[in-house]
Amino acid sequence: MPWWLFRRRVSKGVGGSDPAAQPMRRSVGEVALPRLRGHRRYLDEQPYLLPKDLGEVNRLDFQHYVLRTLLRGNYLAPIEQPRRILDVGCGTGQWAIELAQQFPQAEVIGLDLLQVKVSSSPPANYRFVKGDVLDGLPFESNWFDFVHQRLLFLAIPLSAWPGVVQELVRVTSPGGWIELVEGSSSSSNFAPAGPATQQLIGLIGQLAALRGLDSEGQVMRSLDRYLLEAGLINVQRYPIEIPVGEWGGRLGSLMAIDVCEGIKAISAPVAARFGLSEQEVLDLLDQANHEWNELRTSYSLAVACAQKPAAS
Template sequence: MVTSPSNTTPSLLGGREYHDTTSNYSLPKDAKEHYRLDVQHDVIKDIAGGNYVAPLQNYEGAVRDILDLGCGNGRWAIEIAQEFPAANVIGVDLSPVEKELLPQNCKFIVADITMFPLPFEDSSFDVVQMRIVPSLPDRSKIIPEIYRVLRPNGFVLFLEPSHVISRTLPGRIQSPAFADGDRLIALSPHTNGRDWSIAEVIRGMLLNSKREGGESMFHAIGEITIHLPVGTWPEDPKRAQQGAIGAEMQIHLYDGFGPMLIKHDLISEGGFKDLMDKLTAETNDHSLQLEQPFVFAWGQKRL
């Protein structure tokens, strides 16, 4: 997400529509991707028990202004606007959010969240959320911006996915096809050679963010991990249903990366088809008991 929105040209590649094939954001912006984002939103909400896990009830005063950075298709922002009807909710993304019916208290703007300063005044939000934005692994510049636009004691909310792992392989490691797929994504412009998942370090990012003078930017820092099955292996019917969605999400995710991986000569078309077949087989292999952890982390702006 490094290309200025004003200078981008939507592009077709491998039958998929992308925001800009020269950007480091390697996922499409078409109907198939919006569907993936929808089912991802729904299943995370189902497992977490809501759209957030942070103790927003501890915020002193009314929640009046909420910012969603990298809002994707806008589902979280829209539902939060409905949950907090007295608050103004703003979603920001590289691509416009196309929704016919929006709550009156919700709006979307097109902007690049890697271009600083963010287009908002100091101390203008009570809650700033940023969820599932692994294409921005270095948060050292945006965290101070989040701190700047938050009101005192305002909440920052992060959510990031971890790698799909096997519960049955020694050391709870990745299965072979998912390990191969993640190595390809790490080589793509999406993460520029770095591990795409920052789930294990987002709490530490908040803990280690300092103001001038060395004081911590945030206090009351917390973390919760949820686990999404990938495949219908769980015996519990509800978890098996969640696992079916988890498997579908993964296949759609890698399918979305495919054209960009092929474009950058990281894999051939035949090699990618073979990878997709192996990924599908692993999601159907109940003996692997695949799952994907998602890590919620939050903190409050220190006075």
């Protein structure tokens, strides 16, 4: 049966939890279009820190290729022949489209607040669905064999993470797998970090904290705990260090470009919040970029995957 016959309306908070425990969000159908601020477009009424525009589309596709190179593939979970795959916070949809091509027998869905890029010839087994995991996923329980979520630490409030993981578990089929990939806006994720790096990432962390986002790397450190507390088994965690800068060869150079473009994308909000000019933020970024090569800096990521117990 087609997937849309199994949509459900979510009338409570994430995972159907008590609305008093988690603030209600307006429905995703009411999410405002990105609003121009400076020369970038950002979503209003959302904790998401990064813009939603063509520049961010290009960066996200670039970041996808960096991560695929790093992981030597698109995932680490030991999946075999999934029938249904869900990518939560799919961004440009590139990861999901590649999974649809890899598993042509599977139905693959990319979910996000907005469809920021429309592929001219997507695989027939790929679909985009507008949705917000903070409002609950618009799918029936026990439906997907593989659920993937990547780099939403600048999108999901820290307090919402346990409930979000519970919601991912709800839609995962018994015996299916969940994979989470996360980093952090904490300066401790850059090691060693010079003074410009610490100052710049510290400003970003403060801005994230003001929006209720994780500013100290708690999410990245807690991925396996979230999965265990949600009742999953075969939990595996993979800490990953990525070189940042030309000192790290091709991968390091690519990662430095991604980090720089990500910071440029939020330079205007950072400058506005802390009384700086945008050029001052960009100058700080230039100094940090030099530090990465001088100090041979690496950035920390974590991948965690786990399996939902088979039905008894």
